[in-house]
Amino acid sequence: MSLTRFEACLVGAVLGDCIGALYEGMSVVPLSTVLEYTSTLETNRKIQREHGTRPADFYGLRFTDDTAMTRSVAASLLEKKTFDAQDMARRFSQEYFEEPNRGYGGSVITVFESLKNPDLKDVYEPARTQFEGSGSYGNGGAMRIAPAPLFTFAKHKTEDLQDLVSSVTRLTHTNILGVHGAILQALAIDQSLRLSSASDLDVHAFIDSLVEKMRLIETRDKDTSPKPSPAKNPKRKLDAHPTPYTAKLEKMKEFFQKDSFETSEIVKEIGHDISALGSVPTAILAFLRAGTKIIPGLEDRNKFEQTVLYAISLGGDTDTIATMAAAIAGALYGMDLIPEPWQYYCEGVAEAETMAEGLFKLEA
Ligand code: 8NA
Ligand code: MG
Ligand code: MG
Ligand code: MG
Numbered sequence: 518m519s520l521t522r523f524e525a526c527l528v529g530a531v532l533g534d535c536i537g538a539l540y541e542g543m544s545v546v547p548l549s550t551v552l553e554y555t556s557t558l559e560t561n562r563k564i565q566r567e568h569g570t571r572p573a574d575f576y577g578l579r580f581t582d583d584t585a586m587t588r589s590v591a592a593s594l595l596e597k598k599t600f601d602a603q604d605m606a607r608r609f610s611q612e613y614f615e616e617p618n619r620g621y622g623g624s625v626i627t628v629f630e631s632l633k634n635p636d637l638k639d640v641y642e643p644a645r646t647q648f649e650g651s652g653s654y655g656n657g658g659a660m661r662i663a664p665a666p667l668f669t670f671a672k673h674k675t676e677d678l679q680d681l682v683s684s685v686t687r688l689t690h691t692n693i694l695g696v697h698g699a700i701l702q703a704l705a706i707d708q709s710l711r712l713s714s715a716s717d718l719d720v721h722a723f724i725d726s727l728v729e730k731m732r733l734i735e736t737r738d739k740d741t742s743p744k745p746s747p748a749k750n751p752k753r754k755l756d757a758h759p760t761p762y763t764a765k766l767e768k769m770k771e772f773f774q775k776d777s778f779e780t781s782e783i784v785k786e787i788g789h790d791i792s793a794l795g796s797v798p799t800a801i802l803a804f805l806r807a808g809t810k811i812i813p814g815l816e817d818r819n820k821f822e823q824t825v826l827y828a829i830s831l832g833g834d835t836d837t838i839a840t841m842a843a844a845i846a847g848a849l850y851g852m853d854l855i856p857e858p859w860q861y862y863c864e865g866v867a868e869a870e871t872m873a874e875g876l877f878k879l880e881a
Contacts, residue, residue, distance in 0.1 A: 519851065520873070520874060520877045521851035521852045521853065522710060522714070522847070522848050522849070522850075522851045523667050523671075523848075523873040523874070523876060523877040524847075524851075524852050524869070524870050524873040524874065524877075525821075525846075525847030525848065525850060525851045525852045525854070525855055526663055526667060526706060526710075526844050526845075526847040526848040526873065527587070527591070527663055527664070527667070527844070527847070527869040527870070527872055527873040528847060528852065528855060528860065528866055528869045528870055528873070529821065529825075529843035529844055529846055529847025529848075529855060530583070530584065530587060530663050530840045530841075530843055530844040530847070530869070531580055531584050531840075531863055531864075531865045531866055531869045532825060532843055532855070532859050532860070532863050532866070533825050533828065533829075533836070533838075533839030533840035533841070533842060533843030533844070534580050534581055534583040534584045534836045534837075534839065534840040535578035535579065535580050535581075535584070535836075535862075535863035535864060535865075536551070536554070536555065536578060536825060536829065536839065536859065536863070537825075537828070537829050537835040537836035537837070537838065537839030537840060538578070538579070538580075538581045538620065538835070538836040539554065539578070539835075540829055540832070540835040540836075541581075541620070541834060541835050541836045541837075542833070542834070542835075543832055543833075543835070544789075544832050544833060545832050546829055546830050546831070546832045546835060547830065548812070548814050548815070548826060548827070548830040549814065551826050551829045551830055552814065552815065552818075552826055555822070555826065555856075555859065558858045558859060558862050559856065559858045561858070561862070562857070562858035562861055562862070563858075565861075577862045577863070577864060578862055578863045578864060579619075579864050580619070580863070580864050580865045581619050581620040581836055582619045582620050582621040582622070582657070582660075583660040583661060583836055583837055583840045584840070584865050584869075585612050585613075585616065585619045586609060586612070586657070586660065586661035587660070587661040587662075587663055587664060587840075588612070588865070588868065588869075588872065589605065589608035589609050589612050589661075590605065590661050590662070590663075590664045590665065590685055591664035591872040591875075591876065592608060592872070593605040593608050594664055594665075594668045594876070595872065595875045595876065595879075598879065600681055600684055600685065602640050602641070602684060602688065603640055605685065605688060606632050606640035606688050607632070609629060609632065609688065609689065610629045610632035610633050613626065613629040614629070614633065620836075621657075622653070622655050622657050622791065624647060624648070624653055624655070625653060625655065625657050625689050625690075627643070627647070628643045628644050628647065628688075628689050630643075631643035640688060641687055641688065641691075644687060644688060644689050644690060644691050645687075645691050647691070648692070651692055652687075652690060652691030652692035652693075652695065653689065653690045653691070653692055653695050654690070654692035654694040654695045654698075654792050654793055654794065655690060655695060655791050655792060655793065656695075656698060656791055656792060656793040656795075656796045656797065656834065656837050656841075657689055657690055657695070658682075658685070658686030658687075658689065658690040658695045658696060658698065658699035658793065659686075659695075659698040659699040659701070659702040659793050659796070659797045659837075659841060660837045660840055660841060661685075662682055662685065662686070662699045662702050662703045662706075663702075663703075663706055663844040664872070664876060665678065665681050665682050665685055665703050666678060666703045666704075666706040666707040666710065666848075667706075667710075667873065667876040667877070668681070668876055668879065669681060669707070670707065670710055671876050671877055671878070671879040671880075671881075672879055672880070672881050673881045674881070675707060678703055678704070678707060679700055679703075679734070682696075682699050682700050682703045683696050683699075683700065685699070686699040686700075690793075693738055694761070694792065694793055694794045695793050696738075697731070697734060697735060697738070697762055697793070698762070698792075698793025698794060698796075698797040699793065699797075700731075700734060701727065701731055701762055701797050701798070701801070702797050702800070702801075702841050702844075702845075704727060704730055704731075705727060705800075705801050705804070705845045706844055706845050706848050708723060708726060708727070709804075709845045709846070709848040709849040710848045710849075712849055714849055714850060714851060717809070718805070718808040718809050718849070720770075720773050720805045720808075720809050721770060721773070723805060724766050724769055724770050724773075724801075724805070725770075727766055727801070728763055728766045728767060731760070731762045731763045731766060732760060732763045735759075735760035735761075735762060735763055736760060752788065752790070752792075752795065753785065753786060753787070753788055753795070754786070755768060755786060755787075756788075756794055756795070761794055762794065762797075762798065765786075765787055765794070765798040766798060766801075768786055768787065769787070769798065769801070769802050769805070772802070773805070773806075773809075777810075780830065780831055780832070783799065783802060783831060784831065784832065784833070787799050787802060788833075789831050789832050789833025789834060789835075789838060790833050790834055791833075791834045791837070795833075796833070796834050796837055796838050796841070797841060799828075799831060799838050800828060800837075800838045800839075800841035800842040800845070801841075801842070801845065803824055803827050803828035803831060803838065803839075803842040804824050804828075804842045804845040804846050806827065807820055807823035807824040807827045807828075807842075807846070808820050808824065808846070808849070811823070812826070812827045815827070819850075819854045820846065820850060820854060821843070821846050821847065821850045821854035821855055822854070822856060824842050824843060824845075824846040825839050825842065825843050825846075827842075828841075828842035828843070
């Protein structure tokens, strides 16, 4: 295992967030629009290099809540060298109050308010009481989880990954769908780290391995949360399935048996919204599709670039879907496939590299 794959996991996540944030909430995002934007970044960088200046109208891309929270997860794991709920909760809350305008979800900010109270005994309590006790099913747990699989990988403690992810996620998201989404995202990164970057990506093997794990997890943890829950008022047919993540992964296998499938079909069956169930499987699908088929219009782009551009073109919660897809892709491809101009113009890349290096060096 090489450092470059750890770095590309966290750097990729930053780039997916920064670039994806330009389109967040747009239900339709033409691929050509995103491609044109990144081409402009590349041209600007070339001019900047040649003339030593930055075009006057260009200020660079800021990261959002996805990266802000990922950094807190990494910083806490690095400083404590273990999971420390109080420390991580304090970092989430402190980070939010330092920079509240990073585009946080509408409800999670009330958790940060409560976590600010120095007399709070149980840091898990504020999240548990969200949504009449059903907890948030948003993708805010999954979007920040990349440091967790890196941590357990470096420490040779992959058997602890699920518990770690659950503990990190439940600080803000206690709905079982929020927790399972974060676990699925972490498992995908862990699988990606373990693949040989020299051999072809096998979509069916990758999905089957996730299905096997998620089926066990979903049948073990029945959804006992009180209302409201998306299963009670499903947006998509598969959301009401008793093991919905498993069902969506199986559905993806059907998609991949066809030569091509449409974005509208993905949105209808899998989703592209701010729920974990409506975005984590989508991010995995983007990674797998870009990793195995050339996306029409992106013939000149490498697999990492295709992953990010395609993930954003699926629309909806674009920063979060792209950050998750790019973390999985980076963990496989390493830094060689990550364009320098994208790194240059996105905020937080150097810190992501430093944190990845710290995680890589952790010892068992
Ligand atoms: P969250 O926990 O506040 O959840 C996000 C939203 O999901 C909530 O505000 C609710 O509307 C809804 N929700 C979650 N759980 C329930 C429930 N049990 N019952 C009813 N409604 C529920 O925040 P988060 O951290 O999960 O949010 C992450 C997303 O929000 C990311 O995409 C992030 O980038 C951010 N964000 C998204 C958009 C967008 O338009 N897609 C815009 C700004 C910010
Ligand atoms: Mg965001
Ligand atoms: Mg988002
Ligand atoms: Mg380097």
